[in-house]
Amino acid sequence: MKNIILVGKPNSGKSLLFNQLTGMRQKVANFPGVTVELKSGQFDEYRLVDYPGTYSLKSLSKDEELAIEKLHEAMHSEDTSLIVCNLDATRLERSLVFGLQVRDLAFEHNKGVIFALNMIDEVQRFGHQIDTDKLAADLGCAVFAMSAKTLIGLHEFKLGLLDACKHPQDFVPNKGNDSDTPVLEISRKLSAQYGIKADVVLKQQNRIDDFLLNSMFGGLIFLSIMFLLFQSIFTWASPLMDGVETIMTELAMLTSQFLPSGMVNDFVSDAMFGGVGSFLVFVPQIMVLTLIIGILEDSGYLARAALICHKPLSFFGLSGRSFIPYLSGHACAIPAIMAARTIESPRKRMITMMTIPLMSCSARLPVYALLIAVLIPDTKYLGGLLNLQGITFFILYFIGIFTALLVSTLLTKLTDLNKDETEMPFILELPTYRLPHWKPLIHRVLTSAKQFIRRAGPVIFMVSVVIWFLGYFPENGNLQSSYLAAIGQWIEPVFAPLGLDWRYGVAILVSFLAREVFVGALGTLFGIEGADENIAGLAANIQQDGLTLGAGIGLMLFYVVALQCVATVATLKGETGSGKIAWGLFAGYGLLAYFIAWIAASLI
């Protein structure tokens, strides 16, 4: 299948265009070699590949470097039939700098290029018209004015794209008389001739910034948004979670009615519904978190948040750009560690990557949610706007962030001696505020759920099955005399100082593969024990069993700090280029977690 390459500057409406062209069926692929995330989807008989947004063909950070490298590869490839360059009609000058660089590169490699002059609706809203034909003649390339949001011109663009794919040679740029003029000069000239006046477009953005970046209110608004974000993970997701839980319970009851009682029935209800089922309950929370981060990003607020955080974060040796990896680290550490590539300074990038595992990722959510449900009463304040469980969530997240900042400071102090003289500076574009479009958002949310299940599902399934076998035999269903109990009692001394018995010890140990396994493992263990009880109500089972407050809080703190995720260690190893750093962090955070849990269990 022939490829169409979609490129463009960041924040130029490129991903929405990609979504409109390919529909909902997309694949996110990490191409072999270095991992650059390239989304691809089907357009007619072609494969449309969405390249990461870059400002220039001359890179400044690691992510740009990799994206540009991939673009050069695509230019050389026989399979590339056409390049589509997305331009932001409201920011013609800046998008043309990259657009012209791409045009020249395509010219060199004899590839066809067409320009999508996106967001034309916003330009028209201000009563401005762009003479597309004349612009096309000046550029020496086909130009289609369109809006991926309002769909104007999209049909014509699709027809033009199909035509260009059939005869790519007719679309090789015709550089005409500007072949010697520098790109910057041409883009300035063309933008003055065709573009809308900057002040008109930026007026609204600057008015909103006056409010959101205000010295007094700006910080307050930022903190409120963050607080609501974490609060909502708990409150908005809970009806959905209850829904999943109800379905699980119903399914468990139905299947156990159909199956003859005995070993198979026990296996299905304990290992399948108790183990795997109790982890599926947390998928809605991951989706809500991804949705909110997506809304913040697509609306343009995340860039402002990075700006607000730059100075405070620089006290800890980090950059404002560390904020975005830190925030997405609350969904999953793996993409967050990748996202740290946008940090220009190598040293700050390294420190950010090393501390991302301390952000409470969604895999900890099941563990927090379970332990909070066990330990913290569901008290509501301010008419239900705040509740004690939500606040506890916020505190746990905060402890993670606080520890990360502490570790960053320490690492900065330690590496200060051989400080790099050529530190890359903080340069950030503040994009226009936009109402997020639902299509890319929904897609992102569904992908997050799918990836979470696909990544953790098989591990949880295997662990649940193994634990069930070890816990069920040799005396069919008597946990206290099972193989697992024998193993557990052997490791019990390690966890005794934390006030935890061997069942928790086993669950903690297996959760070093992936944290969410903890809930599944505990679910299987309690499932075997209480054969007649409601299987989905694991929290109630633990409450009845009697977990002390000190041990419970220690356990929560253990999960805040410990790096229990094989996939994260592997990613750290790949991105830092050092196995020593990755395994060092694994051991270091593990010991620190144990120490903190021990203190909590001893003091409370």
Add this chain to the structure above:
Amino acid sequence: MTLWEIKNKQSASIDSLDPNLMPAVFERLNEMGFSSGQAVQCLRRSPLKGPVVLQVGDCVYSLEQSIASSINISLN
């Protein structure tokens, strides 16, 4: 004077970039519109010597002290 000394809401034109800047940064600033003769307007100063927010051409950028102080300007 340098771009770091610009006051809130002031306009200026850019004279030159510090030639000691790293080539990659120098080039990028140029591409962003920070090149001699271009108009620049300060939209906001952040508290505690945080990054300055500037409008250049059709974009809004924020630059930290180390980089803003290597861009020379003349006030309009």
